[in-house]
Amino acid sequence: MRKDVVRIIGKALDEAAGQGLIGEARPDIIVETPKKEEFGDFSTNVAMLLAPLEKKPPVEIARMLAGMIAKIPPVEKAVVAGPGFINIFLGKPFYRAVLEDILKKGEDFGRLDAGKGRRVQVEFVSANPTGPLHIGHGRNAAVGDALANVLEAAGYEVAREYYINDVGRQMQTLGESIRLRLLELEGEDVEFPEDFYRGEYVKDIARDYMQRYQPDYAGAPSFQDFGREAMLERIKKDLDDFGVRFDAWYSEKSLHDRGLVMDTIEELRRRGFIYESEGALWFRTTDFGDDKDRVLIKADKTMTYFASDIAYHRDKAERGFSAMVDVWGADHHGYEARIRALFKALGADDARLKIIFIQLVALLRKGVPVPMGKREGEFVTLRQVMDEVGRDACRFFFLMRKSDAHLDFDLELAKSAAPENPVYYVQYCHARIKSIMAFAREKKIEVPQTPGPAVFDGLNAEEIGIIKRLGAFEEVVERSAAAMEPHRITFYLMELAGLFHPYYNRNRVVTDDGNITAARLLLCDAVGNVVANGLRLLGVEAPSKM
RNA sequence: GCGCCUGUAGCUCAGUGGAUAGAGCAUCGGCCUCCGAAGCCGAGGGUCGGAGGUUCAAAUCCUCUCAGGCGCGCCA
Numbered sequence: 001m002r003k004d005v006v007r008i009i010g011k012a013l014d015e016a017a018g019q020g021l022i023g024e025a026r027p028d029i030i031v032e033t034p035k036k037e038e039f040g041d042f043s044t045n046v047a048m049l050l051a052p053l054e055k056k057p058p059v060e061i062a063r064m065l066a067g068m069i070a071k072i073p074p075v076e077k078a079v080v081a082g083p084g085f086i087n088i089f090l091g092k093p094f095y096r097a098v099l100e101d102i103l104k105k106g107e108d109f110g111r112l113d114a115g116k117g118r119r120v121q122v123e124f125v126s127a128n129p130t131g132p133l134h135i136g137h138g139r140n141a142a143v144g145d146a147l148a149n150v151l152e153a154a155g156y157e158v159a160r161e162y163y164i165n166d167v168g169r170q171m172q173t174l175g176e177s178i179r180l181r182l183l184e185l186e187g188e189d190v191e192f193p194e195d196f197y198r199g200e201y202v203k204d205i206a207r208d209y210m211q212r213y214q215p216d217y218a219g220a221p222s223f224q225d226f227g228r229e230a231m232l233e234r235i236k237k238d239l240d241d242f243g244v245r246f247d248a249w250y251s252e253k254s255l256h257d258r259g260l261v262m263d264t265i266e267e268l269r270r271r272g273f274i275y276e277s278e279g280a281l282w283f284r285t286t287d288f289g290d291d292k293d294r295v296l297i298k299a300d301k302t303m304t305y306f307a308s309d310i311a312y313h314r315d316k317a318e319r320g321f322s323a324m325v326d327v328w329g330a331d332h333h334g335y336e337a338r339i340r341a342l343f344k345a346l347g348a349d350d351a352r353l354k355i356i357f358i359q360l361v362a363l364l365r366k367g368v369p370v371p372m373g374k375r376e377g378e379f380v381t382l383r384q385v386m387d388e389v390g391r392d393a394c395r396f397f398f399l400m401r402k403s404d405a406h407l408d409f410d411l412e413l414a415k416s417a418a419p420e421n422p423v424y425y426v427q428y429c430h431a432r433i434k435s436i437m438a439f440a441r442e443k444k445i446e447v448p449q450t451p452g453p454a455v456f457d458g459l460n461a462e463e464i465g466i467i468k469r470l471g472a473f474e475e476v477v478e479r480s481a482a483a484m485e486p487h488r489i490t491f492y493l494m495e496l497a498g499l500f501h502p503y504y505n506r507n508r509v510v511t512d513d514g515n516i517t518a519a520r521l522l523l524c525d526a527v528g529n530v531v532a533n534g535l536r537l538l539g540v541e542a543p544s545k546m
Numbered sequence: 547g548c549g550c551c552u553g554u555a556g557c558u559c560a561g562u563g564g565a566u567a568g569a570g571c572a573u574c575g576g577c578c579u580c581c582g583a584a585g586c587c588g589a590g591g592g593u594c595g596g597a598g599g600u601u602c603a604a605a606u607c608c609u610c611u612c613a614g615g616c617g618c619g620c621c622a
Contacts, residue, residue: 030562032562034565035566036566043564043565051602052602058602085564085565169622173622279620281620291549292618295619295620296620297620304620305622330551330617331616331617332617333550333617334550334616334617336550337549357550401559402559404550404551405551406551406615408558413571421584422570425584425585427584428584436582438581439581439582442581487560491559491561491569498570502585504581505583505587506586509581511581546582546584
């Protein structure tokens with residue numbers, strides 16, 4: 001929609017240049033949708049940008065361009081305002097075409113080719129398989145998945161990946177924790193160390209292990225392997241119920257098994273970024289802006305997690321993605337510099353790597369914070385929240401904020417069927433429209449496929465305004481993808497619902513007037529369609545009944 | 547101390563360098579014989595943390611500063 005206007009302005013500029021009225025220099029054409037209706041459907045500051053280049057007053061240039069723009073259909077009029085804005089008013093035929101386009105495209109409205117099929121990887125959640133997913137992972141999952149959806153809609157080919165930290169100290173601790181719990185079950189008196197995994201889930205796993213392999217434990221897997229599988233199964237189930245699926249589960253262990261960790265270290269050594277000191281092996285990340293150098297192999301000859309991480313990212317970088325997105329908890333932001341250092345050390349373009357940080361979620365209950373101490377394993381799990389408030393509310397709430405902003409998640413609000421709950425505000429919009437459509441069908445009202453001029457002329461300014469917002473959906477998707485900010489979809493939907501509900505309350509859709517009824521039904525259909533498409537990107541249901 | 551994030555209405559937050567800074571909640575007052583009241587209408591509310599700077603134009607960009615959060619291990 002905006003692109004059409006950009007094209008129109010471009011045409012006017014070309015014509016002005018052709019007539020020798022301006023030079024060939026072209027500033028970036030900025031077209032915006034003004035906040036006020038009286039400023040038109042679109043507005044551009046191109047004359048003000050041109051003024052210094054042409055050494056003419058902006059208003060003079062604006063007048064000249066406005067005259068040319070006004071002659072290009074479907075522009076109805078173009079007026080100069082303020083310091084040199086050109087406000088452009090489009091005619092009804094334009095908005096009729098927009099409505100037609102939305103209805104014709106249906107589910108595909110909002111699907112773009114901006115990505116041109118380029119491959120993008122989104123790696124998210126990647127929680128250690130040593131415990132169940134907690135609320136923070138939930139936000140990570142919601143953001144990562146919605147972002148992947150948005151990128152897909154924008155025309156990228158997206159790969160969703162989960163990186164599993166399945167070797168090292170914490171896996172050993174998990175194995176040991178299970179072993180001790182098993183001994184307990186067998187009646188032994190054990191002292192359970194403070195820093196072991198103390199959650200109930202460990203006891204569950206130990207119980208499973210016992211039931212499956214007792215009495216002689218012949219052929220039983222190691223506690224660690226058993227624990228890993230049990231935890232992954234549980235995590236997958238949680239994510240599945242949350243509506244999140246991955247294309248790949250990438251094992252850290254597999255990096256070691258294939259020798260890629262040592263390979264990577266060797267490559268860095270060849271490139272001269274590795275040195276030994278105090279018995280340890282270091283990567284000189286300070287060459288690339290990190291605060292300090294980082295250890296890859298400790299003095300005890302075991303590897304750090306960072307060693308795996310660089311091997312993993314090296315592998316990613318070689319897989320030919322045009323962009324790689326890592327979604328991390330905000331407490332990991334200190335890692336960004338060292339991962340970027342790896343890219344630079346390998347001569348790879350680290351601009352391809354985008355790291356999104358997910359800030360903490362504060363759970364509230366009627367405004368009172370829910371304690372979330374991680375000690376004793378009593379943190380709030382994604383499962384608990386999902387079970388309490390439902391998947392839709394849960395996902396929607398996680399996407400109501402910019403990911404790098406703290407999020408207050410009020411459980412009572414999320415599950416309340418009250419007007420102040422934004423999830424239902426948007427879903428209700430969809431359900432309401434479906435209900436209206438059903439009502440019209442019951443009344444055997446004929447609705448044309450597309451709005452002809454006679455039908456469309458029945459629509460008033462408020463309805464045209466809604467169509468204008470509907471048309472902007474494509475742009476919202478595009479910007480959301482470009483900025484990698486899925487929350488923009490959420491805000492758009494709340495705004496759209498905020499246009500529709502008041503409109504509905506003031507206007508009857510099904511009336512005695514055939515043309516008006518048809519036009520309004522088509523408008524409703526389009527709104528419902530866009531709401532459904534937007535909710536799909538968020539991974540939230542668009543119910544027909546509530 | 548250094549680095550990253552955040553300071554916008556009482557609260558929670560939007561806000562592409564543009565025109566008189568917006569929502570929702572909360573508060574107060576109204577609307578269901580009529581397509582879904584999980585909805586709508588109306589009212590009050592602001593030194594965009596502060597100070598400089600760039601610009602025709604700054605909540606937005608730059609510098610400094612104040613406040614809060616997080617991170618700064620041969621931890622995971």
